[in-house]
Amino acid sequence: MGFEAQREQFRQEGYAVFERVLTGELLDILRSQCAEMVARADAHLDALGVDSDGITHRGNRYFAGECQRVQPALRRMLFAPVMADICRTTLGDEAYFFYDQYVVKGSGGGMAFAWHQDSGYVVGNGGPADHAPYLTCWCPLDDATVENGTIRLLPFSRVPASRDGIVPHVRQPGTNDLVGWAGDDQGVVIEAKAGSVVAFSSRLLHASGPNHSDQMRRVYLAQYSPEVILNPGTRQLRRDAIPLLRSGRQVTFG
Secondary structure (H helix, E strand, O other), X not given: OOOHHHHHHHHHHOEEEEOOOOOOHHHHHHHXXXXXXXXXXXXXXXXXXXXXXXXXXXXXXXXXXXXXXXXHHHHHHHOOHHHHHHHHHHOOOOEEEEEEEEEEEOOOOEOOEEEEOHHHHHHHOOOOOOOOOOEEEEEEOOOEOOOOOOEEEEOOOOOHHHHHOOOOOEEOOOOOOEEOOOOOOOOEEOOEOOOOEEEEEOOOEEEEOOEXXXXXXXXXXXXXXXXXXXXXXXXXXXXXXXXXXXXXXXXXXX
């Protein structure tokens, strides 16, 4: 599969869009597993006796992570040849599966998500500041539009400091979002069809709007790193490090 234009776009600006590459069974798997992860998130909030935990807010915005650990069917997509192709195009010849999560916004006003770098969350939650930039694959399960709160990106050429490293992030009261950008630039709006993959560097600043539609906005995130990421101090594994590519060759299959 040739992705030459996407490779150059990613190298220059930190992101690339792979249109409708998840089709048939792969998209069906992501959709079928989503409701269970939202239910698990609600059960977790029930157990805590709260309506929000971290950046998850009941009914408005869910971040349900480490999904493949409890729902192994997702590995069919995570280690599919198309994901290996996307990693090879963006990261290069070495890639490890790092983390996955569902990001779901409730209908009729599901919350926006503030400007941030994914690497900013790694550091903000106790991870190593010196980790290599990794890859986030943002996969809409429904057509992502301005109305339902699609993603906005700030290309590296607009904020060069983000290419060079992790910018300072400040935790926002109420939402618990980590905010890494307060400029006037509203970024590039990405409207993507279901089954597309918006791939971007963990250093790329991005945000998303509220969901004003009458349906949930469902997205699955799959993240891959060119290296094994270890926690500072303990040097224990952070999240996962399942090899997908070694010297450019796919070594794990779903």
